[in-house]
Amino acid sequence: MNDSIDWDGAAREATELLAEYLRIDTSNPPGNEAIAVDFLARILAKEGVAFEVAESAPGRSNLIARLGPTERVVTLLNHTDVVPVERQYWDMDPFGGEVRDGFLYGRGTLDMKSMGIIELMTLVLLKRQRVPLRRGLAFLAAADEEAGSDFGVSWLAEHRPDWLTSDLVINEGAYGLSQKDGAGYVFQVAVSEKSPVWVELTVTGRPGHGSVPHPDNCAEHLVRALTRVANWNQELRMTPLMRAHLDAMTKAGFAPAMDDTGALRAAGRAPGLRARLGNSISLTTVETGIKVNVIPAVARATLDCRLLPDVRPEAFLAELKAVIDDDRVSVRVLNRLYEGAGSPFDGEFVRVVREVITELVEGAHLAPELTTGFTDSRIYRLRGVPAYGFMPCLVDPEDLAGIHGHNERISLENLRLGMQVLYEVVRRLCA
Numbered sequence: 001m002n003d004s005i006d007w008d009g010a011a012r013e014a015t016e017l018l019a020e021y022l023r024i025d026t027s028n029p030p031g032n033e034a035i036a037v038d039f040l041a042r043i044l045a046k047e048g049v050a051f052e053v054a055e056s057a058p059g060r061s062n063l064i065a066r067l068g069p070t071e072r073v074v075t076l077l078n079h080t081d082v083v084p085v086e087r088q089y090w091d092m093d094p095f096g097g098e099v100r101d102g103f104l105y106g107r108g109t110l111d112m113k114s115m116g117i118i119e120l121m122t123l124v125l126l127k128r129q130r131v132p133l134r135r136g137l138a139f140l141a142a143a144d145e146e147a148g149s150d151f152g153v154s155w156l157a158e159h160r161p162d163w164l165t166s167d168l169v170i171n172e173g174a175y176g177l178s179q180k181d182g183a184g185y186v187f188q189v190a191v192s193e194k195s196p197v198w199v200e201l202t203v204t205g206r207p208g209h210g211s212v213p214h215p216d217n218c219a220e221h222l223v224r225a226l227t228r229v230a231n232w233n234q235e236l237r238m239t240p241l242m243r244a245h246l247d248a249m250t251k252a253g254f255a256p257a258m259d260d261t262g263a264l265r266a267a268g269r270a271p272g273l274r275a276r277l278g279n280s281i282s283l284t285t286v287e288t289g290i291k292v293n294v295i296p297a298v299a300r301a302t303l304d305c306r307l308l309p310d311v312r313p314e315a316f317l318a319e320l321k322a323v324i325d326d327d328r329v330s331v332r333v334l335n336r337l338y339e340g341a342g343s344p345f346d347g348e349f350v351r352v353v354r355e356v357i358t359e360l361v362e363g364a365h366l367a368p369e370l371t372t373g374f375t376d377s378r379i380y381r382l383r384g385v386p387a388y389g390f391m392p393c394l395v396d397p398e399d400l401a402g403i404h405g406h407n408e409r410i411s412l413e414n415l416r417l418g419m420q421v422l423y424e425v426v427r428r429l430c431a
């Protein structure tokens with residue numbers, strides 16, 4: 001471990017930068033990531049780090065900063081946008097950057113402006129320390145992750161493919177966890193994620209007077225279709241990744257030992273586990289009708305389906321249509337479909353992470369993980385670039401509710417730890 005860094009000073013600096021970053025409202029929609037990019041650019045310019053900005057649409061910018069050679073690049077990836085807030089449920093200003101009792105509060109403290117600052121500080125500290133690099137290091141701050149990346153990494157893949165040239169990507173996707181009394185610590189590395197299939201079901205029918213029922217009622221067609229979908233049993237199965245995850249969590253003291261049968265049974269009571277052992281379908285919106293005595297003309301619903309990485313979206317859609325079994329229900333796909341892909345849980349990155357966490361946090365464990373949501377890592381994995389979800393902080397599992405929720409926060413201690421871990425991982429990979 002490099003002791004010439006004043007970690008207290010670096011932690012104070014990171015706290016101030018993060019507080020300032022949180023005050024920049026990049027709620028997406030509309031995003032306004034250009035303001036965040038201006039903020040990051042100011043810091044990089046002051047530190048003398050070369051960077052480039054690419055505007056994907058008015059007000060929507062992406063930034064890449066580089067250090068060292070251009071070969072075998074390690075990319076520190078982060079997104080600058082955040083999901084919107086419901087202010088009435090917050091106990092403080094979600095864009096105030098306020099510190100209370102050792103925690104920094106605000107939208108983006110976990111997802112993922114803190115990681116952005118941790119990555120930025122890693123780059124800045126390596127530059128200040130004049131660490132000679134044998135491989136390239138890139139810091140990529142992308143727009144629009146929360147709305148599907150059309151103005152962020154997907155846009156870059158098309159218009160600035162050189163920005164995505166990389167040997168290894170470190171991104172969001174999995175958090176480290178700590179038990180309340182310090183009884184256990186586990187860092188997680190996400191190697192794969194579920195793929196989304198978002199569909200809209202629409203039925204049009206014959207409107208009419210509610211007093212004269214007829215069989216062409218669109219709302220009734222839709223309800224019957226949704227009932228069939230709700231009763232469609234999604235088979236749960238143990239995958240090698242989830243087997244390794246559960247074994248590691250047991251070793252870390254986070255889960256009782258479970259064989260496959262036990263885990264599949266436990267999934268019935270644990271939605272988070274269930275989501276990682278099978279495809280899932282959430283009914284998310286239903287819309288129809290204008291008045292109690294009018295048979296409506298159109299009825300709509302949306303389903304948020306998430307597939308295990310080895311399931312083909314087209315095959316799933318064909319099955320969904322067969323289950324609905326009603327020509328009157330049209331099924332429209334709302335997102336870009338893609339196959340799942342993964343990165344290996346071995347090799348240099350995982351070895352270095354294991355070394356560093358063992359040295360820095362006594363008794364810390366490492367677990368591979370499957371992300372239930374999707375991240376920009378998918379775009380790299382599909383191009384054959386290993387990408388890992390690794391937020392190197394030890395979060396209280398209760399605080400995970402703040403992600404896309406209310407009173408989102410990170411402890412100052414975690415910000416410091418995350419910075420120390422990532423700095424050391426990147427130094428060992430690149431120096």
Ligand SMILES: [Zn+2]
Pocket residue numbers: 079111112145172
């Ligand atoms: Zn995120």
